[in-house]
Amino acid sequence: MSSGARLLRLVRPYRFLFATNLVATVLSSVFDGATFVLLIPFLRALFGEQAMPQVGGSTVEWVLGAVAGPMLAAASPQAALRNVVLVLSATLLLKNALAYAAMLSNVAIQEGVVRDLRVQLFEHLQTLPLGFFQRTQGGQVLARVINDTDQVKTAITAALASLLQNLSVIAVYVAILLGLSWRLTLIALISAPLLALIIRPLVWRVRRRSRDLADVRGGLTALVSELVASIRLVRAYVAEAFEAARFRTLADRYRKGVLRAQRYALLTSPVSEVFAGVVVVVIISIGTQLALGRAAALRPEVLIAFVVVALRLMSPVKAVANYPTIMAGALAAADRVFEVLELPPSEGDRPGELPARFEREIEYRGVSFSYDGQAPVLRELDLTVQRGQIVAVVGPSGAGKTTLVDLLPRFYEPTSGVILVDGVPATRFTRTSLRRLMGIVSQETILLNDTVLANIAYGRSDFTLAQVQAAARAANAHAFIAQLPQGYDTLLGERGTRLSGGERQRIAIARALLRDPPILILDEATSALDTESERLVQEAIDRLMARRTVLVIAHRLTTVRHADLIVVLADGRIVERGTHDTLFAAGGLYRRFYDLQFRV
Numbered sequence: 001m002s003s004g005a006r007l008l009r010l011v012r013p014y015r016f017l018f019a020t021n022l023v024a025t026v027l028s029s030v031f032d033g034a035t036f037v038l039l040i041p042f043l044r045a046l047f048g049e050q051a052m053p054q055v056g057g058s059t060v061e062w063v064l065g066a067v068a069g070p071m072l073a074a075a076s077p078q079a080a081l082r083n084v085v086l087v088l089s090a091t092l093l094l095k096n097a098l099a100y101a102a103m104l105s106n107v108a109i110q111e112g113v114v115r116d117l118r119v120q121l122f123e124h125l126q127t128l129p130l131g132f133f134q135r136t137q138g139g140q141v142l143a144r145v146i147n148d149t150d151q152v153k154t155a156i157t158a159a160l161a162s163l164l165q166n167l168s169v170i171a172v173y174v175a176i177l178l179g180l181s182w183r184l185t186l187i188a189l190i191s192a193p194l195l196a197l198i199i200r201p202l203v204w205r206v207r208r209r210s211r212d213l214a215d216v217r218g219g220l221t222a223l224v225s226e227l228v229a230s231i232r233l234v235r236a237y238v239a240e241a242f243e244a245a246r247f248r249t250l251a252d253r254y255r256k257g258v259l260r261a262q263r264y265a266l267l268t269s270p271v272s273e274v275f276a277g278v279v280v281v282v283i284i285s286i287g288t289q290l291a292l293g294r295a296a297a298l299r300p301e302v303l304i305a306f307v308v309v310a311l312r313l314m315s316p317v318k319a320v321a322n323y324p325t326i327m328a329g330a331l332a333a334a335d336r337v338f339e340v341l342e343l344p345p346s347e348g349d350r351p352g353e354l355p356a357r358f359e360r361e362i363e364y365r366g367v368s369f370s371y372d373g374q375a376p377v378l379r380e381l382d383l384t385v386q387r388g389q390i391v392a393v394v395g396p397s398g399a400g401k402t403t404l405v406d407l408l409p410r411f412y413e414p415t416s417g418v419i420l421v422d423g424v425p426a427t428r429f430t431r432t433s434l435r436r437l438m439g440i441v442s443q444e445t446i447l448l449n450d451t452v453l454a455n456i457a458y459g460r461s462d463f464t465l466a467q468v469q470a471a472a473r474a475a476n477a478h479a480f481i482a483q484l485p486q487g488y489d490t491l492l493g494e495r496g497t498r499l500s501g502g503e504r505q506r507i508a509i510a511r512a513l514l515r516d517p518p519i520l521i522l523d524e525a526t527s528a529l530d531t532e533s534e535r536l537v538q539e540a541i542d543r544l545m546a547r548r549t550v551l552v553i554a555h556r557l558t559t560v561r562h563a564d565l566i567v568v569l570a571d572g573r574i575v576e577r578g579t580h581d582t583l584f585a586a587g588g589l590y591r592r593f594y595d596l597q598f599r600v
Helices: 003-010 012-037 039-046 059-072 078-126 130-135 138-181 180-228 230-234 240-265 268-294 302-340 400-406 431-436 453-457 465-474 480-482 501-515 531-545 580-586 591-600
Strands: 361-369 377-386 390-394 416-420 438-442 520-524 549-554 563-569 573-578
Touching: 003 012, 003 078, 003 302, 012 078, 012 138, 012 302, 039 361, 039 377, 078 138, 078 302, 138 180, 138 302, 180 240, 180 268, 268 302, 361 465, 361 580, 377 400, 377 549, 390 400, 400 520, 400 549, 438 501, 465 480, 465 501, 465 531, 480 549, 501 531, 520 531, 549 563, 563 580, 573 580, 573 591, 580 591
Parallel strands: 390 549, 390 563, 438 520, 520 549
Antiparallel strands: 361 377, 361 416, 563 573
């Protein structure tokens, strides 16, 4: 299905508004045309003739007499002129009132469609696999949600406010022109297909250039987003000039792309205007002969009205001629939006999946995993975690530790093998219910630009302030929160930049404590903290781990010495397992890690 057809489907929920827009637009065009038709009786009355249409006149004159004859009839030319002016003023008022209603309904439709598309895209993004976000720049995603969907508004505006309105104006004016002189109108209609043939090659080039521009614009957004996220790194390495040069290069590339696209887009306006001007000149030439010849086929006032309407017709014809080039840019942006919407979702609960329960054990049975067909990260891994156990996972960087725990909440699915929860494959459970069984605290704490309260109660609105405070106390966070300017109502800034690393970790621990999950995943939660912060965080973690099943990844082996089971990973395989004492005595890889950390 084409992007244009998909955009039209988005208009369906606004059928009533669309009908209102259509009726108001058509009626506005009718009254707009009537103001020019009233030139005929106005000119007659102005020059002292009878304002009423003459017998044997054009079709338009006959219709005008049937509709407004009684109002235009008067005993004197002065009275007739007054009546014409009154009718003309009333027609102008109605025309503009209807035009306002059409514009207002158009704005309601276009903003509604853009909102719906934006929400649909945002919701779909949340269902895409994590791999999509790892291979796609954040700025490109942001550009599609904000910039490209806003560009789609241009398509709705062009289709409704511009195309629909101008087509109705053209239809009304052509009907008036036919009523005034079918010979002259035929000349104008024959020229229309020629204009379309001239414009078509320009449209194709504009759409191709617009798609390239959208990609470059997304790159600009991505670069700015990266700069904001890594400003400390930029300053630490004195890389301001380097980053400015990168941005200047990309901005110049965008400038050149705009110039190339506009070279064709802007050409459609003068081409269509010159073409229409030539047609009007031809009409005036032929019309003059018809009006001034011996056997005059047109009265002078009718010819004047015809020329005025024909000149007025130039504007909507020009707008319709420009419509394809406007749509080309909008559809290029729509293509980028629908490109993401067409990606198959990997998240979401599916029919037939069960609510998850955990009472006995978690088992990894022959689990292997690789990212997008690359070399395996995990290989034929077997592991059983009993309820209430603390299982530590250690090993060198790249051994697959984080991947091992990411498979449990179904962030990814095993390439082969199966993960069982109480003997039931995890894939048979809904992701929602499975993840509600788990609390996850990682080294990189994610905090939102919101209040402390909202960050701790993230995703839930049913927790009371007392419950949040209790979780914060258990996480050793209440004391520093109370010292913030507005306490639990303090805004933390983007990514929680107002807090130290240890404070952010304690907020994350409070978030997990508040939900009281039976399964806990700790991914190097204390590896980047100083000694005092680590002590406070470790105390909070000890409270968090109590009476829970815990999978903990740690580089600092002091934090896992008391684990019920330690699993040593290397090259995606479990090479050792046991308690600290047994592994230390075995003198294997775990012992070498331990000696490296604690040798004097």
